[in-house]
């Protein structure tokens with residue numbers, strides 16, 4: 069991959085300024101405290117590639133959603149979100165059976181100027197859904213949570229009778245060629261950061277790689293596809309200087325990126341935290357999970373205060389798209405750490421405020437939402453103060 073220093077150096081410089089840790093607090097965009105000098109080097113190389121703007125000569129397209137990871141992951145700093153949404157579509161028959169038209173559900177927003185390569189949502193599509201970006205702060209800790217921990221949380225048949233029946237997403241992980249429990253993406257569609265990197269490089273940017281070797285541009289027939297993307301082999305090649313592929317760099321950046329720290333608590337938010345537990349929010353937004361044994365001390369049996377069980381639930385907001393292990397109705401419980409930096413909310417970005425997101429909870433979360441609605445105004449204020457401290 070060719071590097072264009074003048075494009076990404078200013079962004080990297082701006083982020084580097086934030087690496088410093090002031091008064092013991094880890095600023096957004098910093099690496100995990102305690103990383104080794106070698107890990108810091110991998111993190112910096114990863115950050116460079118994450119912010120690098122790709123062109124058609126690098127393999128961008130023929131169809132794509134953005135020309136760098138950072139275009140969609142940059143608020144409040146690189147690794148975060150943006151207000152764009154992307155589009156998934158498909159067909160649902162009268163019996164509710166879902167079919168992905170043309171073999172996939174992601175319809176790209178842009179294509180390299182050439183009328184042959186333009187992606188079209190087919191006229192038969194009757195489900196069109198939007199997906200908002202998810203921040204990657206703390207992703208290495210999330211990746212290090214053992215599958216068994218997530219499997220132990222699931223209760224698909226609601227045996228405990230609390231109305232909540234989360235399901236672990238059993239997916240095939242292309243990075244390890246094993247069945248794993250998915251935890252990344254709104255549908256928990258990927259289990260590892262390397263697999264998500266390969267998925268995003270091909271699906272968001274049209275850059276083929278070892279894990280996702282084929283171009284996709286839905287609705288473009290194979291003949292036109294060949295004309296749009298003349299066969300030149302895989303586009304994500306190993307950098308001769310560093311020995312790294314793009315997907316390795318993305319993995320390293322996300323793995324070593326620290327989670328967003330909580331704002332200091334006051335009496336109001338402390339009271340809100342107790343309410344969060346008391347009214348059942350914590351049944352799905354589990355406050356803390358733990359990483360397993362790990363040869364790297366950064367990830368060895370560490371608490372992960374993410375406020376999510378990472379399981380698939382039907383809370384009445386399903387987007388109608390079946391994907392990986394998730395049904396049309398299911399969405400993964402999103403982590404709430406870093407919530408104060410995130411707007412709009414929900415998988416489709418349809419909730420402008422935290423309160424509007426809470427009021428959209430139904431089905432498995434019906435009881436929790438009703439309890440929220442029954443709170444006294446003072447208590448609601450406390451709960452929202454707690455959520456805004458995350």
Ligand code: HEC
Pocket residue numbers: 133134135136137138139140141152153154199200201202203204207251252253254255261264265268269272273318322
């Ligand atoms: C066009 C916007 C866009 C671009 C470009 C983009 N992403 Fe994303 N990212 C998203 C969206 C939207 C989601 C949620 C997707 C979903 O679940 O359907 C997401 C989710 C993710 C997640 C899941 C995080 C979690 O905790 O669940 C990771 C990891 C990720 N992106 C990494 C990357 C990497 C690496 C790149 C560059 C190769 C990249 N993204 C490029 C929009 C983008």
Ligand code: HEC
Pocket residue numbers: 232347348349350351352353381382383385386399400401402403410412413414415416422425426429432433436437440455
């Ligand atoms: C049955 C599991 C479940 C329960 C109980 C639950 N949630 Fe959620 N929550 C979810 C899921 C799943 C989503 C994602 C829905 C979507 O995006 O369509 C979500 C989304 C959210 C979001 C938006 C986060 C984002 O990044 O978009 C907030 C805020 C939230 N929940 C707070 C709460 C609060 C407060 C309670 C208690 C009143 C609660 N939740 C109870 C599963 C649950």
